[in-house]
Amino acid sequence: MPGVLSTGEAAATGIGATKGTTKSSTESARSTRIDTEHPRFTLAVVPDTQYQFDQDRGDAAPLTATFKYLIDQRGEENIVFIAHLGDVVENALASEFALADPVFRILDRARFPYSVLAGNHDIDGSKDDTRGPSPYLDTFGPRRFRWMPTYGGSTANGYNSYHVFRAAGRQWLLLAMDWRPSDASFAWARAVIKAHPKLPVILTIHELVNADHGNPVAYFSDHGNRVWDQLVDDSDQIFLTLNGHYWPPGRVTRKNAAGHDVHLHITNYQDRYYGGSGMVRLYHFDLARNTIDVETVAPWIMQQDPARRNELAAAEIELSDDTNRFSVPIDFAERFAGFAPEPVRPARPAKQLVIPGTAAYWRFDGPVGDKVVDQSGQGNDLTRVQLSSDLPTASAEYHPDQPGHASWLFPGGKNPARGGYLKTADGAPLNAMTFASGYTIEAFVKLADDGQDHSWEGLLTRLGTGRDAGKTGSDPDEPAAKLGFSGGLQVQWAVYPADKNDTFTNWGHEQRAGEWFHLAIVNDGRHSVVYVDSSELLRNPATASNGLATAGKPWLVAAGHYANNVDQGFAGHIGELRIVTRALKPSQFLNA
Template identity: 35%
Template sequence: MHFDPPTVARPRSHRLRSLQRGTVATLGAAATLLSLAALPALPAAAAAPEPAAEGDAARFTLAVLPDTQFYSRYANDQFAPRYGTNPFAVQTEWLATHRDDLNIPFVAHLGDVVDRVNTASEWMAADAAMSSLEAADLPYSVLAGNHDVRNSSDDWFDTDYTLDEEPYLEWFGTDRAEGQSTYGGSDPTGFNQYHVFEAAGEEFLVLALSWRSSDATLDWANEVIAENPTLPVILTTHSLLNIEADAVTPKEEEYGLRLWDQLIRDNDQIFLTFNGHFHGSTQLTKTNAYGHPVTEVLMDYQMAYDGGNGYLGLLEFDLTNNLMTMQTASPWVTWKPEESLTSYDQPFLEQPNQQYTIDIDFAERFAGFAPDWAAGAADQPSLVQKARDILLDGFDGPDPIALEQPGSRDDFVAAEGTVAHWRFGDEPGVVAEGQVFEDIAGDADLTRVSLEDSGSTTAQLDDVTVTDDANPFSADGGGVCFTDSDQRDSRFSYLTSPADVPATTNTLENGYTIETFLKMDESWSAEANGWSKAIVRSGNRSELPGMPWSQWDYTASPAALGISNLREFQWTEVPTETTKGDRTAWSGEIMVDRWMHVAIVGDPDTSTSTMYVDGAPVLRNATDTLGQSINAGSPWIFGADWVDDSARNGWNGCIGETRVIDHATGPDEWLTARPDLSGLTTTAPSGTLPAGTEVDSIEGSGYPGATVSLTGDLEGSTVVDDDGAWGIPLATTVSAPDRYSFAVQQGFGTRLSGPIDGAFRIAAAATPGTPGDPDDGTPGDGSGGGTGGGAGDSGDDTDTAADGSPDGDLAFTGSTIGSGLIIGAIVLFLLGAAAVVAARVRRARTSVGSAD
């Protein structure tokens, strides 16, 4: 259902005056928006989780707002020009509008309210959004994330701040919290607060702890719980539970374990926690000191399209039926103008940890501290279903994008126009000086530069290794890792391509796609690795004819992909029209120790270069650009920057397979896509074949490079040719009178199409003067299951058609057969009963490892 955009409220005057007095300064370099699909890809649409019990129950909805930093940052310069408002404003307006429909007693914000702590406009956007809840008297808690404080170092705690210099406290301090009807109190710093809300006949306490709670704050939190000894507690904080690189498995962090040890474990009242900060969604149930479960939930969608695409959590508490049901939904997606919707715009996220139900016997779980706890009146229908009905009312969105993991190293989509394709997953181990990594599409092989020639006097041989750790959507299954790189002592190593091959001389003026897989090492730091580069088209842009002077990177390479000091991916290029100068695209903050897929797409139709991180476009991209200027004789560099005509500032992490294509492409052609296996066909014979027929092969068409397997009475395998044709010679020619059944599948390793089932029978030679006997076998119908397909016998039980003529479902296959079959085929043709299976043939590849 669409509703009018919310009116943006003006900031409160005392806050505005404080900003004008200079309380908030301006940051220099800062993070921008990362908008990848939540991890790892948007799912196919799925049905809502079914409530375990029907009918009315004691139900309410707790709304959860994960990191809103990019909504605040880009409210005015990106979202408002495109849509007229921003996701943060739409989220809170929607919650306020539907608080009664969904019985929402409380909203919990998980921190990172803004992206740049010292930027006034971001606080103003956040203030306007949260004011919608206040105007509707919908209580909420809020807390500071690492982006909301002036020093977010891990060794700083909330008691280390100079409180009157913290913008967060100017905008969301104690004075504002006191306006909430649920407010219970704050700690002495004002960064931490607690609330008590009532719903479905019972009370719950929400304890909101900001970034890096000190020992004093944790003592305060323990006191709050002790002073409310009968209340179930929901702990909200910014950083607690992390997520593994598979985007599913929970991962515990040192600081999260600190909270567990000093607060959660020994307080039986804490039964549920929420945090943001780490990109993705997961959950972990632990057992506390009382032997009771505590569910920890991570929710952070800033990596999704549009900086989170407005996704929030709607957690239904069903106190009657002892259930908690999570639904990840986006009012922003359903609010957007229809013409603006893309495949990334899905109203619900429904992968694991995004939509689920938790069984919890509330009375039993709370018995140790609230023995008289009881659910209230059963007067609410399914709120999960109601939320879906509200959001989907009148919404007709596009189909989502889904990804599938590769089944083998060959399971990737070959692309026409591939300029270079580097892979590293052959043999794990230390990379020797001079070791070569093949360009499987051309002649731009990469070579490790020797320690002597690298320019680094501190580099070691084992600083470069090949690992079998890889992004799960890379078919290569490995990467090259650069360890211990540190710009403070000039330690770095790198790989280089030849300087005079087509891959180095191509200016990509007709567009391009450069994609790679990157991971920063967990030891990454801004001091050692800020502004380092992973992939560089080396050279010196100051020497390009017409290059205008620039304060930044004037002697850097013409094009490079790297990471800023704030852990943002940065793509920089000088277009072929050099006088336009540097063009850049930026992501948001990237997590360390996690593989990311990055694609840079230069589109000549729009004169833009767009960065996609894990499939979703970022908000800040390069405009008014086309192709890349280059310095003649300058190679590609992997693993280090190239500035002032020499290497420096090495990449501290891994680089996976990398490909360059000479035109703009979309996700269906990227390395994260899989070949379509549904096009398998076979021209195998079917039905009853004349006596004396010889069949010595089974043929058909499929996906180039896929392996086709033949099983059943006939066996064999082959690889589909570049032109899409395949043929499997039989070990022994089939000619004996009998019935033969088989199945055909194509695939890449463990990823297979559905089988095509087929059968045929070779007739026995008839005794002169004796009519043929009916076939007592039943041929298969030849239709394939799964994603395969095929055609075969009509499935009747006899050798004859309805009019008494010989069964007419033989398909001519091109197999080598005897003269009897040729005569039989001619007869069948004259009878008009031949059946031919259509084949879909793909165009031939134009280069090694690529195809149309």
């Protein structure tokens, strides 16, 4: 399956299964799948575990439970990588690393990629990473990571490494830097970033920012300033840093040399009950929502029998204060635009979009004039009608999936009627069409965000009332057909079907002014369905309706009417409009 990695080895070991339950190998393999293309993924962050490996005073159970939990939740939460922030052990002793080693081998057996870096308790903290051999390096040196497809390499001294993992349809680079990188190691890190010029970078390091009790706003340590000056400030690709060492947790945002935000987080729980109880910080990246949702949980405590859980443990299951459970809004496309701009979809000529059944196709990608040509060749050209002296203007703005790379901005309004609109000629073929076999109406739209009242403005309307078309149900002074927006910016498609004497209305949800969207109305000859950005909406009538009633009068673009009186012009951008005489699938829409 493209974009999906399977960790079937985890299934074979039984890791992740809850005590007392049995999982088949198929079920276990399925539960540990990750989707590297899905816009939501999780980075698991494990801070200082030193008190769990402190000579004869520790307990490996909390970290063991955390790793098994992450393996078990790997598919459910789409956990793509685990990053340890250093201070694996307390006294840098070989005997302590001998206790930690089998716990991390749980991840090795599950083929779960992870990184580890040296904290000051893992090595001789008085020296930088040129310190030479150590029990830490014997346990977590480069050879430990060579099996991982994410592993990219290490410094010659072995104390700094980098990984590249795929998530949300792109690659991400994670640096795991030593407690005290040497100047040469900072140069190495800069070279790694330079060698991956389009990858967003997450820096993990043991010390960078600190925070005080009662003030969760983090500040830089002296060494943190060195890290900023030598690596972060001029490396625009670094957008997130994660460190432990100090406590309590905190965070701060700082502008780099390029003027972009870098989010700097400290997370450490060794001061809490049971040495932090193996707490893990979960960074849930959601590129569809442009947000990172962060939560902090203690799997070891979560899995305990509630009836036997002690009072201190019960308070540590999950940390839900603002410092440990929060969201970070990031416009990923905008933040990464300086080094990895999203490719602009090329413009597509109109002739490519004139598909079989196209009745009319209007593009607003030229200078404002008195006429808009019907690109379908069916002769449904539009001419401009002014309600006031406020003229539409040509705009370089457009929906990113729009074939034509431009739009017109209509300055409409009411009380009094302002702006203008366009209309088909009196004898245009479109005027008489009833669409008995179905129809699809599409538009690229951005509603005005000008603070004015534009309630019930029309985008596309059939001139002529229900009464004019021989319909007497509902309010016969309403238009025979109107696509517009309520006072709450809800999409409304209100029509007199050809086969009914009453109006039928499809409603959408409230749209946001100032944001582009693609709108489609699809009728298959029986039912009409509204789509926004190719997503089917809720409030579509189940009652059958066929065709559109007509009085043979023109269609209006950028206006509506009541009793054939146009009382306001549309306010906002229109990119293009297409009408097809059959139901299209979303894969056939203009934004597909």
